[in-house]
Amino acid sequence: MMNQMQRILAARRLSPSIIPPSCFLHRRWFSTSETDASSRHQKIETLEDKASSNKSRITPSTTSSLNEQELAKFSAIADTWWHSEGPFKPLHLMNPTRLAFIRSTLCRHFSKDPSSARPFEGLRLIDVGCGGGLLSEPLARMGATVTGIDAVDKNIKIARLHADMDPMTSTIEYQCTTAEKLVEEGRTFDAVLALEVIEHVANPAEFCKSLSALTIPNGATILSTINRSMRSYASAIVAAEYILQWLPKGTHEWSSFLTPEELTMILQRTSVDVKEMAGFVYNPITGRWLLSDDTSVNFIAYGTRKNDIGGDI
Ligand SMILES: C[S@@+](CC[C@H](N)C(=O)[O-])C[C@H]1O[C@@H](n2cnc3c(N)ncnc32)[C@H](O)[C@@H]1O
Numbered sequence: 001m002m003n004q005m006q007r008i009l010a011a012r013r014l015s016p017s018i019i020p021p022s023c024f025l026h027r028r029w030f031s032t033s034e035t036d037a038s039s040r041h042q043k044i045e046t047l048e049d050k051a052s053s054n055k056s057r058i059t060p061s062t063t064s065s066l067n068e069q070e071l072a073k074f075s076a077i078a079d080t081w082w083h084s085e086g087p088f089k090p091l092h093l094m095n096p097t098r099l100a101f102i103r104s105t106l107c108r109h110f111s112k113d114p115s116s117a118r119p120f121e122g123l124r125l126i127d128v129g130c131g132g133g134l135l136s137e138p139l140a141r142m143g144a145t146v147t148g149i150d151a152v153d154k155n156i157k158i159a160r161l162h163a164d165m166d167p168m169t170s171t172i173e174y175q176c177t178t179a180e181k182l183v184e185e186g187r188t189f190d191a192v193l194a195l196e197v198i199e200h201v202a203n204p205a206e207f208c209k210s211l212s213a214l215t216i217p218n219g220a221t222i223l224s225t226i227n228r229s230m231r232s233y234a235s236a237i238v239a240a241e242y243i244l245q246w247l248p249k250g251t252h253e254w255s256s257f258l259t260p261e262e263l264t265m266i267l268q269r270t271s272v273d274v275k276e277m278a279g280f281v282y283n284p285i286t287g288r289w290l291l292s293d294d295t296s297v298n299f300i301a302y303g304t305r306k307n308d309i310g311g312d313i
C-alpha cells in the first residue's frame with residue numbers, strides 16, 4: 001500500500017502539459033532592464049537555441065547571481081543561524097520535512113536504501129546558499145560527502161565553527177563562493193541542492209544554469225522556494241514578517257518569488273527535467289511542517305539532469 005509520502009509524490013509527478021506559454025513568463029527570469037516583450041522573446045529564443053545546440057555542455061554563466069541587498073540581510077543576522085527560536089526558526093522547523101523529501105527522492109534516484117542510517121554514503125552533494133549549514137550537517141550525517149557554499153563570508157565562518165563541533169560534520173567542505181565560480185572551476189556533483197535561495201539571487205535563470213552545470217549528467221537537482229501567489233503574500237510576508245514576526249521585516253520580496261510552473265520551465269531550459277514537486281504546509285497547532293500536494297506557498301522540486309547525449313535516466 002502507498003504511504004502518504006508516496007501518494008503525494010505520485011500526485012505531483014509533472015507532465016509537460018503544465019508548462020505555461022511564454023506570455024506568463026515572469027519578468028524576473030530575465031535581466032531587470034529588459035522588460036519589453038520583444039527583447040524578452042529574443043532572450044527566450046537565445047536560451048532555447050543554446051539549450052538545443054549544446055545539450056551536453058552548459059556554457060558557464062557570465063552573469064553574477066549576487067544581489068548585494070539580499071546578501072546584506074543575511075550578513076546582518078549571521079550570528080543567529082543556530083538559534084532555534086531566532087530569525088531562522090522557520091528553517092529549523094522545516095528541516096525534518098524537507099529532509100524527508102530529499103531522502104526519498106535521492107534514494108530513489110541513486111538506488112540507495114532509504115531505511116539505512118547513512119543512505120547517502122558515496123554521494124557527492126553540494127548545498128548552494130548553505131547559510132549556517134542547517135541542511136549541510138544532516139546531509140553529512142546521512143553519509144554524503146558535502147560541499148556547502150554561500151556568498152556571505154560570515155555565514156561560512158559560522159557554518160564551519162558549528163560543523164567542527166562534531167566529527168560527523170567536520171568533514172564538510174565549506175567555501176565562501178558562488179555556483180557560477182565553481183562552474184568556472186569545473187566542479188561537478190552527484191546532486192545539487194539550493195533550498196530557499198533562488199528567491200534571493202540576482203538572476204534566477206542564470207542561477208539555475210549554474211546549478212545544472214554543477215550537476216553531473218543523470219545527476220539530481222533539488223530546489224525549494226516560495227510560490228508567487230496571493231496566499232504566499234498573506235502567509236510568507238504579512239503573517240511571517242509582520243504579524244508573527246518570525247522573520248525580519250523585508251526578508252522577502254513577493255515579486256521575486258517564482259511559481260512552480262515558472263521554476264519548472266526555467267529548469268527545463270537548463271536541461272533539468274522536474275520529476276516531482278511537493279508543498280510544505282505549516283500546522284499552527286502542532287507547530288510542524290508537513291509535505292503536501294498544496295504548493296501554493298512553500299514548495300520543493302526535484303529534477304534530473306539530462307545526460308550528455310540528450311537522454312534521461
Ligand atoms: C534563506 S537562506 C537559506 C539557507 C539554507 N539553504 C537553508 O535552507 O537552510 C539563503 C542563503 O542563500 C545565500 N545566498 C543568497 N544569494 C546567494 C548567491 N547568489 N550565491 C550563494 N549564496 C547565496 C544567503 O547568504 C543565505 O545564506
Ligand SMILES: [Mg+2]
Binds near residue numbers: 196199200
Ligand atoms: Mg527565503
